[in-house]
Amino acid sequence: MGSMFWRILWKLLGASRGRLALALVALSCGAAITSALLNVNLDAERKLTQEFRTLGANVVVAPASTGSDAALADAAVMDRIAALGDPRIAAAAPYLYMAVSIPTNSGTQPVILAGTWFDQVAKMNSWWKLEGSWVASREDRMHCLAGRTAARQLGLAPGSHIDLRSGDHNVALTVTGIVTTGGSEDDQIFTSLAVAQELANLPGQVSLVQISVAGTSSEIQAVTHRLTDALPGLEVHPVRQIAAAEGSILGRIRGMLFWTIALILTLSALGVLASMAALAMERSRDVGLMKALGGPVPRIMRLFLTEAGVLGVLGGAIGFAVGIVLARWIGGRVFGVAISPRLELFPVTVVLTVAVALAGALPLRLLGRVRPAEILRGE
């Protein structure tokens, strides 16, 4: 393509500024939304799985079912989980459950005690509502948390003192906070794992381990397999409802973004089509003349398709830039964080926009069928 080609193209672009500007606006809008949604899509999974990880455990490690309370896993299981070093394991909390009695004015009240690691519980259950404060460390033997229902029954509030008894063992603790979870945890008292093991006289034993795994359904499945291999004799199973719900949400979001992009690009193509149809009417005489002068159809069409391609590249570039701003805004509104721009989406956006521009340039392609004799006669 020589300099005359670009010279004519430049003049073509200048001669139809108005209509081409409309087509460019349609393309830029489509590209902006496409780029924004692709950006959001790439970051959405990461952001959402982070969000999901605050919604509690999605994998549970428990002793093989024997129907006996004696089937307790060794606390050393926590070392083996840590030894895996899997970055997808966001948190792991051991639990030892036992029944304890608490002296009250009218005798004693039985209650379920859960010994655990508070730092891990806090990490995977940040949605728990807490009145007061968390127990500062997993080694703390002086403090405990109380579930909301248990606290009401026992008349506990942050700062209250309670005695916990189990057989010959007893321990006096101070309540630092009251938790509301909406689940069975509301009926329980939470102490450090060491306190529970001492009360139950089960040193080094846990009932189960709750694990929070970040990732899609397939990643959760992969971590489950790794854990099963690393923990022979224990059952490792995902909390199916949570894992399935997370996978389903991600799938639906991906599907919605895909169809939204398809719809937006179709609308852009229709916008371009409308502008190009008007342009084709204006240019039919020029094309008839060019053909009369001996212009081969492919050569003439190359001019118009390059023009559409230039519009596509411009629209894609403008749209990508606007899309980054839009993605940041959507990220802020939906996820509460700024979506980081992905430069690898630039070529994708431009290629998609060029494809849309070429699809929208269909009326210009039809100009190749113009019969010069009819056009020059003014028909």
Add this chain to the structure above:
Amino acid sequence: MTPLVQVRQLEKRFGAICALDHVSFDVEAGEWIAIMGPSGSGKTTLINILGGLDHVTSGQVMVDGLEIGQLGERELTRYRSDKIGFVFQQFHLVPYLTALENVMLAQYFHSITDEKDAAEALRRVGLGDRLEHLPAHLSGGEQQRVAIARALINHPKLILADEPTGNLDEANEAVILNLFRELHSSGHTILVVTHSQAIGNLADRRLELEHGRLARISVPSLAKK
């Protein structure tokens, strides 16, 4: 010597309408032919067929050894680019290209562009100072001179002009006629469709069409002299 143009039993139909009815004639290289006749007599159809813009229904049209009725679309495009120079009544310049670029456009479709040659062609028709003007900024006569420069730029075998002075005032008509005279004297073969007796009188021969038939071929008195 073989005539440059040989038309034998040319028939052109548009549905039931017969635009050209078994027309036959020859044109020698270097001749200036005026095609005359009332509106609807088939003059423009004849020019369009000779220019490769329309297809024949039957008969034979040979131009410079090519039977154009046998040419496909691609060959016809090449034929128009190589052999024909068109001059239209409506000028038909591309409005967003300058005078120079309009001439270069014909070069571009023919082979390669040469800005100096294009500028020289415009100087020859007296538009050396209008190279960068857009058609909208040129008078009718100047636009037609650009069209003539464009028609000549690829050294065509045949110049086909359809009412070249039909949209011009007398002064501009005279300028264009002078240009045609110069082209003729320099050996160009010209076929001009015209209603103008003045142009008809300048030609070597006049082909007169009536209802698609070639009614007569005459030699104007000026040519006889």
